[in-house]
Structure formats: structure tokens, C-alpha cells
Amino acid sequence: MSGSEFGRAVRRWRDRVAPEAAGLPAGGQRRAAGLRREELALLAGISADYVTRLEQGRAVNPSAQLVEALARALRLAVDERAFLFRAAGLVPPGPERVPAYLTPSVQRLLDRLTGTPVAVFDAAWTLLLANPLYAALMGDPSGWRGHERNGVWRNFVGAGGRVRQTAEERDAFHTALVADLRQTAGRYPDDPGLRRLIAGLRERSARFAGLWDAGAVGRHDASRKTVDHPQVGPLTLDCDVLTVSGSDLRIMVYTAEPGTGDAERLALLGVVGTQALVD
Known part of the structure; x- marks a missing residue:
């Protein structure tokens, strides 16, 4: 899959996560009910600029660790997490890897x-x-x-x-x-x-x-x-x-x-x- 497909998925799932559901304050003016890029970056432990480049398809080949962190921050279900790995050009982690998925x-x-x-x-x-x-x-x-x-x-x-x-x-x-x-x-x-x-x-x-x-x-x-x-x-x-x-x-x-x-x-x-x- 392309980087743009990965970026669209991240943006789509970011929009559906309410900040209070992620333990963040929901105050202030918001154009959407979901997470801001800065908030997703904070939860995933990456920079807001990198989130922007991912969503715009300008950052390619994210690491498995980064995809896993985004999956946790976005609270993805098992099938959604697997989709995100494949969209990044990666094979979803199998049973031989130390599990890092939070249901x-x-x-x-x-x-x-x-x-x-x-x-x-x-x-x-x-x-x-x-x-x-x-x-x-x-x-x-x-x-x-x-x-x-x-x-x-x-x-x-x-x-x-x-x-x-x-x-x-x-x-x-x-x-x-x-x-x-x-x-x-x-x-x-x-x-x-x-x-x-x-x-x-x-x-x-x-x-x-x-x-x-x-x-x-x-x-x-x-x-x-x-x-x-x-x-x-x-x-x-x-x-x-x-x-x-x-x-x-x-x-x-x-x-x-x-x-x-x-x-x-x-x-x-x-x-x-x-x-x-x-x-």
C-alpha cells in the first residue's frame, strides 16, 4: 500500500478518538471531536511534524515500533492494527515477537x-x-x-x-x-x-x-x-x-x-x- 493510504488511515482513526477517552483534556475550540495532531504525537511519543508528514504521505517506511505506538495511541482493534502494519509495508507481528498490543x-x-x-x-x-x-x-x-x-x-x-x-x-x-x-x-x-x-x-x-x-x-x-x-x-x-x-x-x-x-x-x-x- 502507499504512504498516502497509511496517512489517510491515521487521519481517519485520529478523528474518531475523543481526547477525554485518551486521558487528555477536551477543552478549547476544536474543529473535530477527535485528537489533534499534537495530541496523537504526545500519545505515540513522536513529533507533531512527523504526524503531519505521515498523514500527508510525505514520510514513508515507518518502523514497526512507530506503527505499534500509533496503533496503541489510536486504540485500534486487532484487524485495524493489522491493516495499519500492512499499509506501512510491514508484516503484522506474529507470535514469535514479544507482544506489544493493548486491547x-x-x-x-x-x-x-x-x-x-x-x-x-x-x-x-x-x-x-x-x-x-x-x-x-x-x-x-x-x-x-x-x-x-x-x-x-x-x-x-x-x-x-x-x-x-x-x-x-x-x-x-x-x-x-x-x-x-x-x-x-x-x-x-x-x-x-x-x-x-x-x-x-x-x-x-x-x-x-x-x-x-x-x-x-x-x-x-x-x-x-x-x-x-x-x-x-x-x-x-x-x-x-x-x-x-x-x-x-x-x-x-x-x-x-x-x-x-x-x-x-x-x-x-x-x-x-x-x-x-x-x-
Whole structure:
């Protein structure tokens, strides 16, 4: 199919997504009920100019990762997602690839958790979606690209995160991450992106390579974490990781015990968002 066919499909589906359905404010004057290009760009993690060029057929050969991100942002059904891949000249991902598709039912579930920090990761711990409260808690991921979006990479190679850990806790966490990624590699041995991620981690992190070669066993699961937030201070929260049956996605949910100072600070974080507090 042509780039113009891809662009027309993106424009058509953008027009039907109400901003409030995507967790965005619906205020202001709008010529249509759907998403603006800037809003779709924000949700998909790309530039508004690139969305414009895609819709006008001036940008060709989008990557599979970009098409997947657009499919999530546009909330496409399975057949629509497959159409978008084919319109981009790509084969829709098969069962040998790490799943990255969010069904409309999972999207609706996430929509109902607006007062809770929630993020969705694939089985390789690549971030697929983060709601605004998760972004406020852990740092805005909208500018992350490539391996930066992978939690294993960020913990072994990147800047880490805001979760407070003792040396013992960090060692146990690293071991669990490597073990979990090893299990994923066993389920998806033919996924080229996963192979590149593991090769890059082995090359860039001696700690990862050592744990990988040692055959670490275990999995990253629920825990209680203290997050050092630069504006509202430390928050001690329960972190639960839920697996979506049939899709191998992980939904990470942070909650605070009601009536505690942590619950109050989490509510304040919902007001502050990703903006810095000003004296």
C-alpha cells in the first residue's frame, strides 16, 4: 500500500478518538471531536511534524515500533492494527515477537485508574504506556527513545529511577530483572528486538553480563517501594505487577494505604503533575 493510504488511515482513526477517552483534556475550540495532531504525537511519543508528514504521505517506511505506538495511541482493534502494519509495508507481528498490543478492553481498564499511577510494560520490560500520574511519580517518559524505554536497560545502563534501594535490595532487584528477562528470551527466542536488547546489555553492563551468564533464576514481582519525589518528598507505596492473560503484558500499579501521609502526598502529586513546584 502507499504512504498516502497509511496517512489517510491515521487521519481517519485520529478523528474518531475523543481526547477525554485518551486521558487528555477536551477543552478549547476544536474543529473535530477527535485528537489533534499534537495530541496523537504526545500519545505515540513522536513529533507533531512527523504526524503531519505521515498523514500527508510525505514520510514513508515507518518502523514497526512507530506503527505499534500509533496503533496503541489510536486504540485500534486487532484487524485495524493489522491493516495499519500492512499499509506501512510491514508484516503484522506474529507470535514469535514479544507482544506489544493493548486491547481496547485493557485500554478501558486503564482509563478507569486515573487516580492511580499505572504503567504497561511488555514481557521484556519495555514501557508501552504510562498514565499521567505514573509520569508524575517516576518522571516524564515522553522523551525516552529506543532502549531508554526499557526498564532493564535503564537500571543497568541508564540513569536508574526514583525508587530508593539499599545495596542489598538493588542486588536482589537486578537479579530478578535478569531472571525475568531470561524467561522472556526463552518464550520468544526468535524476536530480533529482544536479541538486540540482550546483546546491548551484555556489551554495556558487566553486572548484567555476569548475572546473565550465572543463570539467575526468579522474577520481578510485587513489592513495597519508597519513591523519592523531588517536589512532594518520599512516598512509600505498594507496587503490584499484573499480567494480562493471553498477551504477556505487565500492568504496574502503585497504591498508597488510605489515610496515610503517603496517600496525601500521592493526591498532591495528582495536582502537581510533571511540573515543578514554584516557591
